[in-house]
Amino acid sequence: MGHENITEFILLGLFSDEKVKVACLVLFSLCYIAILSGNLLILLTIRGSRLSEQPMYFFLSYLSFMDVCFTSTMVPKLITDLSAQQKIISYNSCMAQMFFAHFFGATEIFILVAMAYDRYAAICRPLHYMVIMNSQVCDVLVVASALGAFIHSILQVLIVLGLPFCGPNQIDHYFCDVFPLLKLACADTSLWVIAIITTTGGLSILTFVALVISYVIILSTLRTRSSEGCRKALSTCGSHVTVVFLFFLPLIFTYVPTADSVGNDKIFALFYTVIAPMFNPLIYTLRNTDMQNAMRKVWCRDNLPKGKRGLWGVCPLPDLFCPQNH
Secondary structure, X not given: OOOOXXXXXXXXXXXXXXXXXXXXXHHHHHHHHHHHHHHHHHHHHHHOOHHHHOHHHHHHHHHHHHHHHHHHOOHHHHHHHHOOOOOEEXXXXXXXXXXXXXXXXXXXXXXXXXXHHHHHHHHHOHHHHHHHOOHHHHHHHHHHHHHHHHHXXXXXXXXXHOOOOOOOOXXXXXXXXXXXXXXXXXXXOHHHHHHHHHHHHHHHHHHHHHHHHHHHHHHHHHOOOOHHHXXXXXXXXXXXXXXXXXHHHHHHXXXXXXXOOHHHHHHHHHHHHHHHHHXXXXXXXXXXXXXXXXXXXXXXXXXXXXXXXOOOOOOOXXXXXXXXXX
């Protein structure tokens, strides 16, 4: 047992075509800049305004933080590898990348569950909402999300640490993940494959089904409400449902069917490592007047009276948020 003969791995990446690599280098660099700027804008806006006192935005700030951390475990390495001749990663770095990818990804999953629970309490139990979702409960849900994610991640790493690697060291992926690594092990890993499909795949499916059921209950409750209140709640829930589908469907396709479709897994992985984190800020801000108003207050001086001005002399945001921008 152990990894006596393997001290590093080679990541094969997404594509082998050099022309495609150059295009992808530019594309993924722009995507990563968009992910960082969009999610940090949401995080700083919420933390710099009174929105942080509302549970929904409290969780949204953590979701944005997780998006930044989750993407940062994989995309910078992907970008540098696209310009490198050999895409080498050490054994220890590989284990660390796998741990943090699963940790931040799982934390994000649990925070999405907390957000669904918050919307359920707000819409289905409005009279008890302030008691159900008080600040202590919100803190506990975030800590529980991180703790659950830590347990999940450490189990993935322990599975791989217990395997011998003595043969080929080429990982058919752009980051270290458990299925591609199991393929390289010098041992029968069929039971571990079943275990991971059952645990990680099962967690993804159960969470997805629970989220869908919760939003079905919420939407059925909204049918009895006034048109204006219903429209605002529908807009909020619509944003949440879009994020859930963007994140979970590729995740389920990755971890549920078989471990033999790693080629497709690389494409699916792009959805939950790059595309979903990039679109989350747009999904949560474009139709959200609370976020737009908070952005004006935090970032735009032109829209505020003296003594209550934001962080910038001229609003750095688009005209959508700062119509008085000159």
